[in-house]
Amino acid sequence: MGWDDIMKEEVFYSKGMKYIKEDYPDLYKLSVDINEVAYTGKALDYKTQKLIALGITAAMSDDRAVEKQILSNMQEFGVTKDEIMDVLRVVMLIAGKPAFMKGVNILYSIEE
Amino acid sequence: MGWDDIMKEEVFYSKGMKYIKEDYPDLYKLSVDINEVAYTGKALDYKTQKLIALGITAAMSDDRAVEKQILSNMQEFGVTKDEIMDVLRVVMLIAGKPAFMKGVNILYSIEE
Amino acid sequence: MGWDDIMKEEVFYSKGMKYIKEDYPDLYKLSVDINEVAYTGKALDYKTQKLIALGITAAMSDDRAVEKQILSNMQEFGVTKDEIMDVLRVVMLIAGKPAFMKGVNILYSIEE
Amino acid sequence: MGWDDIMKEEVFYSKGMKYIKEDYPDLYKLSVDINEVAYTGKALDYKTQKLIALGITAAMSDDRAVEKQILSNMQEFGVTKDEIMDVLRVVMLIAGKPAFMKGVNILYSIEE
Amino acid sequence: MGWDDIMKEEVFYSKGMKYIKEDYPDLYKLSVDINEVAYTGKALDYKTQKLIALGITAAMSDDRAVEKQILSNMQEFGVTKDEIMDVLRVVMLIAGKPAFMKGVNILYSIEE
Amino acid sequence: MGWDDIMKEEVFYSKGMKYIKEDYPDLYKLSVDINEVAYTGKALDYKTQKLIALGITAAMSDDRAVEKQILSNMQEFGVTKDEIMDVLRVVMLIAGKPAFMKGVNILYSIEE
16 A cells, blocks of 8 residues: 555545535534544643554554554654554554554555 | 552452462463563653553453553553543543543542 | 442442533533534434434443443433333344343343 | 445345355354344334444444445435434444544445 | 352343343344354354353453353363463453453452 | 455565564564464464454454454364354354354455
């Protein structure tokens, strides 16, 4: 998977949210609000919270959501490969090796 | 739930690991190794990794494991209530409101 | 488990939300908003949406959350035992027998 | 993803069940029975039960199973986009935003 | 937790199924059928299948269901502590350390 | 999906582990150790443990991990289609029909 595919993924994802904005404004507003309240930590900085979000996503969710989280961590916060790997170390401990390998494979496929 | 119950929980938990140490030394060794490799991040500090562990546990696991994670975050790293609440904010976003409320209730029951 | 225990559970739960209201007003507001947007369906009525919430909770969550959902379905909407059992039938199909039995046991322990 | 891909998915799915019918008749019979008992609600109608099934699937399962549930809801019961979105509202509340977005993206990719 | 509590758990569980038998005979019949078809393997013996059931339950479910599976493995098939620990080894690999520790603690609390 | 795609999957997967070996030798070593300790059962044989691993993976994980487990069961241990189906029977019982169908479809797509 190269950057082209990733960009296609991004478009795929953004489309869903764009449609929501047009068709279900109350859901769109909540969707923005929930992000804002979730990420406006009183004690932790935004980057730490995004790393936590990545950890939970890698433990629970499918490829697309994990890829999206890794990309947004890297692009918005300059999170490095080593930092993402440190998140994935915890994923191995708490959620097992298949969840860890899923994250590893997505990380390296983005890097290529 | 007060400190007495929590201490009983702690004993309940430690017993399992104590028995493993005696009966299955290879599993005990792995269990120590996996914690060490998971938490010896190359790029993130230990406290950030523990917060990530708490986030994943709150999203996925039952009451006991969540309580144990909150206690170890507070006691070993001086993590504050506000910092834990910042982790739980992300849990609400990624894993939904029941997982969030479970964490909130455990946090406040510990505090009392 | 009788009504006394259930009432204790209710108090246990409400406490968490009461504290959130005092300590984290932004989270409390979001928590109210997300319920409102989630349950203000444009096409389905509130009761149907609550039954869906029960189905998902029974498939995913621990005893306390399931019990809370069953109680709120029964008390706020007059949902009957047979209707709850019809939700649990779908839980068996989609999420397996342990999730189904968990729901059944909670339902009957409330009834007693 | 257009209708062509969806039809291919359908064929992919049906194949599995067709083979089961030939190779494991006892499993096939159970598979039919479990659907019948699950969906012959005593108190809720079939459509409500299918909406519950969609909610649980969207909260727990991968893309293919969610797509299949959305299609069967739409084709067999004339469930509308707004009704599906009302199910997904509950998914956001109970299972978090990634599960919600997965459902939204699949719904809109079918619509196109 | 000693044998008394476990027996109480057993009664708690059996009650649910007893009520189902009386109130929802179609569900009871399916519940028996699904066990029979699941465990009448064509190629694996019953004990191996029960060990697999324990593995999945330990990876996914709450304390009660895990305890019930361990008890039924031990009582019906004479499964030993070492064999259960071998299942839990795989649980650690695939589902992470909290799921493993949950199983370990239940196993040792039964033993006492 | 034919053998060509499966081989591509295999390469995709192996790449991740190859990179880990080069970039994070401590994680690679742990990754080998955890497999060794997990699968060196004291009481169950390796093949039985691999079948348990497949059961848990089919209940919890995405397509790629399930496919990888089925392939490694077949190629390393000569596990037959009937034996895999016996694992999937238990998956239906404990984890529900979508998880079962996911396994069935992957199994038959490999066979073709």
